[in-house]
Amino acid sequence: MNAEMILSVSQLHQHFQINKDLTIKAVNGVSFNIRKGEVVGLVGETGSGKSTVARSIMGIYPATQGEVYFKGNKITDKKVYHQNKEDIHNNMQIIFQDSAAALNPRMTVAEIILEPIIVNKLMKDKNKIQQKLDSLLLEVGLDHTYKNKYPVEISGGQRQRVAIARCLSTSPDLIIADEPIASLDVSIQAQIITLFQKLQREHGFSFLLIAHDLSIIKFICDKVAVMLNGRIMEIGTTKEIFSHPAHPYTQSLLSAVPVPDPIYERSKVLIDYDVKSANEEAEMVELSPKHSVLNNFQSFVLQKSY
Amino acid sequence: MAEPMLQLKNLSVSFDTKNGEVEAVRDVSLTLNKGEILAIVGESGCGKTVMSQSVLKLLPKTSRIKQGRIIVDGEDITDYKEKEMRKLRGGVLSMVFQDPMTTLNPTIPIGKQITESIMKHNKISKEEAKKRGVEMLNLVGINQPEEMFALQPHFFSGGMRQRCVLAIALASNPKILFADEATTALDVTVQAKILNLLLDIRDKTGISIVFISHDLGVVAKIADRVAVMYAGKIVEIGTAADVFYDPRHPYVWGLMAALPSLTKAGACLATIPGMPPVMLNPPPGDAFAVRNKFALAIDYAEMPPMYEISPTHYAATWLLDEKSPQIKRPILLKRMDQ
Numbered sequence: 001m002n003a004e005m006i007l008s009v010s011q012l013h014q015h016f017q018i019n020k021d022l023t024i025k026a027v028n029g030v031s032f033n034i035r036k037g038e039v040v041g042l043v044g045e046t047g048s049g050k051s052t053v054a055r056s057i058m059g060i061y062p063a064t065q066g067e068v069y070f071k072g073n074k075i076t077d078k079k080v081y082h083q084n085k086e087d088i089h090n091n092m093q094i095i096f097q098d099s100a101a102a103l104n105p106r107m108t109v110a111e112i113i114l115e116p117i118i119v120n121k122l123m124k125d126k127n128k129i130q131q132k133l134d135s136l137l138l139e140v141g142l143d144h145t146y147k148n149k150y151p152v153e154i155s156g157g158q159r160q161r162v163a164i165a166r167c168l169s170t171s172p173d174l175i176i177a178d179e180p181i182a183s184l185d186v187s188i189q190a191q192i193i194t195l196f197q198k199l200q201r202e203h204g205f206s207f208l209l210i211a212h213d214l215s216i217i218k219f220i221c222d223k224v225a226v227m228l229n230g231r232i233m234e235i236g237t238t239k240e241i242f243s244h245p246a247h248p249y250t251q252s253l254l255s256a257v258p259v260p261d262p263i264y265e266r267s268k269v270l271i272d273y274d275v276k277s278a279n280e281e282a283e284m285v286e287l288s289p290k291h292s293v294l295n296n297f298q299s300f301v302l303q304k305s306y
Numbered sequence: 307m308a309e310p311m312l313q314l315k316n317l318s319v320s321f322d323t324k325n326g327e328v329e330a331v332r333d334v335s336l337t338l339n340k341g342e343i344l345a346i347v348g349e350s351g352c353g354k355t356v357m358s359q360s361v362l363k364l365l366p367k368t369s370r371i372k373q374g375r376i377i378v379d380g381e382d383i384t385d386y387k388e389k390e391m392r393k394l395r396g397g398v399l400s401m402v403f404q405d406p407m408t409t410l411n412p413t414i415p416i417g418k419q420i421t422e423s424i425m426k427h428n429k430i431s432k433e434e435a436k437k438r439g440v441e442m443l444n445l446v447g448i449n450q451p452e453e454m455f456a457l458q459p460h461f462f463s464g465g466m467r468q469r470c471v472l473a474i475a476l477a478s479n480p481k482i483l484f485a486d487e488a489t490t491a492l493d494v495t496v497q498a499k500i501l502n503l504l505l506d507i508r509d510k511t512g513i514s515i516v517f518i519s520h521d522l523g524v525v526a527k528i529a530d531r532v533a534v535m536y537a538g539k540i541v542e543i544g545t546a547a548d549v550f551y552d553p554r555h556p557y558v559w560g561l562m563a564a565l566p567s568l569t570k571a572g573a574c575l576a577t578i579p580g581m582p583p584v585m586l587n588p589p590p591g592d593a594f595a596v597r598n599k600f601a602l603a604i605d606y607a608e609m610p611p612m613y614e615i616s617p618t619h620y621a622a623t624w625l626l627d628e629k630s631p632q633i634k635r636p637i638l639l640k641r642m643d644q
Binding site: 045046155157185186187188189190191193194197212214215216218219220252253255256257258259260261262263264265266268270273 | 349350464493494495496497498499501502520521522523524525526527529546547550551560561562564565566567575576577578579581582
């Protein structure tokens with residue numbers, strides 16, 4: 001596990017000042033690391049700040065406080081960011097939830113996919129660029145007839161494939177996907193997940209997957225971070241989190257996931273978690289090297305070994 | 307004997323567009339009994355919403371009921387006009403939509419929105435209506451209903467808003483509630499609570515519920531019976547146990563196999579290849595045939611009839627014909643408690 005660290009986020013804060021009296025604290029001290037080739041899942045309810053984390057990492061919002069290191073460079077620092085601009089632009093890509101809004105409606109599929117290559121001047125030879133386009137389309141499961149179509153002419157699943165091809169075009173080291181499959185049909189969701197799995201195995205990029213659907217996280221991720229109210233409640237390997245959830249919020253979240261089994265589902269008992277019962281001041285406690293939990297609940301008994 | 311509240315007989319609904327006729331619902335027959343929760347599952351565009359909205363006659367003018375009858379509580383409402391439908395909507399039939407924020411009027415206090423529907427359908431005074439409204443808020447599990455009564459929707463969280471929408475829908479004691487993706491926009495923890503609430507309300511009031519969803523996990527929790535729709539047709543219908551433990555239609559197999567929660571982590575997720583069909587000029591045979599690896603030659607030529615597997619369980623696939631080759635059904639779901 002001593003692979004190269006791709007992304008390191010430490011004590012990230014992101015506050016939005018709405019007016020003089022009101023500041024929304026969207027992210028409140030989030031820390032996690034992503035190693036090379038690792039798939040990390042970020043789960044949480046609406047408003048827990050998971051998308052804000054993604055956008056802060058990408059530099060869409062300047063961080064209020066805290067540091068983000070990309071390949072050892074502190075990119076929250078403006079100077080360092082500008083020095084490493086090219087590297088960051090080429091090697092960090094994001095996929096958004098709503099592909100209809102993310103893709104320019106006035107550009108064809110070919111233009112959309114090749115834009116990052118042309119803007120970043122990665123290739124000059126026109127023939128090579130066309131070859132690259134063909135191979136990218138093939139990789140995401142589209143054929144060359146899609147080249148000249150506009151985003152409105154293709155379905156949601158296909159649009160998401162185009163967005164994936166676009167983000168693969170620069171061969172990035174880190175891909176951040178913000179709810180990439182939430183707006184798709186069940187059968188199409190499975191197609192996109194398998195596509196991600198296949199591409200991740202082939203290209204070996206690191207992957208930060210943001211989702212609210214725990215079953216997908218469980219399926220694809222190596223590591224999971226559970227967020228609530230701008231803080232990470234629990235972080236650990238997928239196996240640890242799903243088999244020994246320590247935080248009551250994680251437990252309640254896991255108990256609420258609907259399972260497609262009528263008899264099991266009806267006898268299931270929901271675990272309730274009261275957000276107000278949490279302490280304000282709390283620290284991350286390490287249960288094992290692969291599993292940490294935020295100690296902000298009363299009934300917590302520290303168990304080092306299980 | 308179960309009392310049928312809603313019967314659809316060979317219902318077909320089409321939309322006239324400039325590109326031709328879109329057959330959104332094709333020859334759907336089903337029965338909903340009193341106090342029963344029937345879930346309708348399917349991908350987007352399979353006609354589940356059109357089917358429920360055709361019962362309430364909420365569809366745009368470009369649509370028409372091509373054939374079939376709609377019978378609500380013993381009364382044939384197929385040819386009802388807008389004026390007659392208004393009496394039914396909210397009173398006998400009620401609907402909850404996906405997004406609570408667009409359903410509620412943001413400028414009107416919650417309480418007024420609830421009493422509005424009560425006063426429309428019952429001749430009672432304002433005070434009585436308010437009393438009933440507070441009762442409804444209590445029923446859907448909102449704390450301090452008297453104080454909440456005067457607040458606008460933006461004071462409430464997503465889950466609370468959906469509870470309020472539910473309160474409005476239930477305010478005049480409807481006999482049938484249509485819940486169209488009612489929990490899709492909510493977080494899993496909130497969703498679980500709303501589902502429990504719906505089950506609770508059913509036990510208390512004996513209401514019949516048509517629950518439309520694409521999430522098989524949610525359906526497993528709430529449904530007594532499940533109907534799976536594909537390309538405007540019901541491909542399989544049966545009790546929840548029938549459909550989940552003994553599915554017969556290859557589309558249902560595909561849907562179940564594509565669920566990450568039923569697949570081992572790290573394994574390859576099974577997918578259904580291809581796209582859901584466009585219902586403009588649908589193919590003559592089984593619409594699922596092109597995505598079906600078990601498809602027979604007859605699937606492309608002729609629509610399969612409904613085969614009876616048991617008195618509660620029906621499926622429309624040629625695989626159930628006695629002349630078709632025997633295919634070993636994949637075992638998809640092992641019971642968790644075994």
